[in-house]
Amino acid sequence: MQADGNKPSRDAKPECRNLTALKRGESATLDRIDLPEDDARRLMELGFLPGHSVTSSHAAPGGDPRVFRVDGSEVALRRETAKHLILR
């Protein structure tokens, strides 16, 4: 399921701010998840819900993958996944 009714293109457009733009400690509100329904659903089950706040946290050496604080839990995502999570 696309988290957004208005289907955006699969490769995130450069003007869309996504999770990778967050510096450590920064928070923002998630707008939508540009991934296939199956993956988007699991991300939402883990707490990446549109309209909810996401905080960037620690990262592995080299900055990838990075841990995000969402909805009471902490989940690590690779950069390749994080760039499909678009911020508001």
Place this chain on the structure above:
Amino acid sequence: MDDCHGASTATLPPPAAAPARRHIVAIVGPPNSGKSTLFNRLTGLRQKVANFPGVTVEHRMGRVKLDHHREVFVVDLPGVYSLQPRTEDERVTHDVLAGTMESLPRPDAVMLILDSTNLSRHLALAAPILSLGLPTLVILNMADDLDRRGGDVNAAELSRQLSTPVALISASKNVGVEQVLEFLSGGTLTTVPKAPLIQLPVIQDVPKCRDWAANLSRSTEYRAPAPPMWTRRLDAIFLHPVIGPLVFLAVVIGVFQTIFTGARPLMDAVQAAIATSGGWIESALPEGALRSLIVDGIWSGVGSVIVFLPQILLLFLFIGILEDSGYLARAALIADRTMAKIGLQGKSFIPLLSAYACAVPAIMATRTIENKRDRIATILIAPFMTCSARLPVYTLVIAAFIPEKPLLGIFFGTRAAALLGLYALGFLAAIFTARILKSTVLKSTRSPFMLEMPPYRWPTLRSLALRLLDRSKVFLRRAGTVILAVAIILWFLSSFPLKDGKAPEIGDSFAGSIGHFVEPVLKPLGFNWKIGIGLITSFAAREVIVGTLGTIYAVDGTSESIGLQEALRHELSPGGAAALLIFFAFAMQCMSTIAVVRRETGGWGWPVVQFAYMTLFAYVFAFLAYRIVN
């Protein structure tokens, strides 16, 4: 049960008579909610691990004794976030609850266990579970943590809204578990549950479920606890850009060192015990084929595998501590980038590290990888890692053929360099294979890597002990079946046909005939029929070749034996020695590994492919080594 409200389930009337059939109750919950802790708490030693037919997912079944004559079965199902399965594990949970899993009847009731410190998210799972229409106990676990961090919840109100009993417990501290036992012994298991007061959301819609859970937790006066300060503090160290990788390295080296050197005395003790007890049996039995079968065949054959038990248990103790404490997720995070380069992911790291001790526990440890393709790829490359059974072979051949010369002062000589080179070769073969696999047959369908970081927790002794017991049972059961059978076959091959009523010289035995038979195939590698026999017997365990060669040359069969080194120098050209080392580095000469791969992949397909691939790989490179060196 109109008055059923609140955390107390004691108001339920006890049933008049024992039920005719034992009820089955499933434990369901998200990962890291404490399912296994509760399961261990309820069943203790009355549990066993089983595989569902056709799937590689394990499930644990246990009996809970309620009173003198009543028991219920409890089954611990794989963790799920919803009933929309994504992995094979989750499919099992779904199928069992739907009643479509063959070999297990639909459970009579469900215990839904949730982490009370993360209730507004975890409660979302209550919607699909309650809509199953099974009697359900909602367990809010980690009550001690919730309390300590200043959180609160009105369990009675939650129970009223959901029209189902709710128990606030701490499974690890054994607080409130009696409420679970009351649920299991009460009449609820046989009654049709009432529909919840609060309307359930559309369960396929994640945001709706989440909103429903948020409303529910708000109306039950849920106060979320403060962030876990200790976890934040520890992560500031363990995930620090500089200190983090250093801690990681220290953990890796510590584990490696312990399974290597720490297990040594224990392994020696087991070996001595096997040899001594073998001696007793030998003296107790009359001479003859039976004694030979028991002592030389079964005892030493099975013994050569059981020797690895201490190492395996130590390894699982470490994995248990790392996993239960929450560090394993951090280690996977740190290793992910490196593993991604060969097409794998962070969770493959620990199994591959374990494979340096022994491929068997390593392959069992791949269960923590949810992505099936990544898991199979990890299983397929694990036996390339230099396991400890290769060491005696390496030591023997290196000592026989490579003169010791210093390369870097006293610390690093030619022999150590050769050994290190062999370790590197195995590692390179693994990377090469992983790349091929992950760019062809096991190409992942771009499934994103998502790894939840659980809060740090103290591992409980109880869970660690039960885990080790469990692993020992699995390992020993295999030693008692497959390995026993192969040991008997190997003994038969090397003890028959009888000559003048006595066991033949090894060259005249069936094994000898097979050795002669395979000699033409091994000739291009510079091996004669004697090495051929050694290769065959080394299926029991790689280092068995040392003992076999000892028997053939009638010298003391240990890798330090000067006599055996002398004999080998006679038998093998330098090229043949190089070929033998390379062959052992790459070939899958280990029946235990084959057996465990079959078990873990749920069929003979993968182990056969893996065996063929590794043998071919080993043959080609051994041939090249022979040609280049000679």
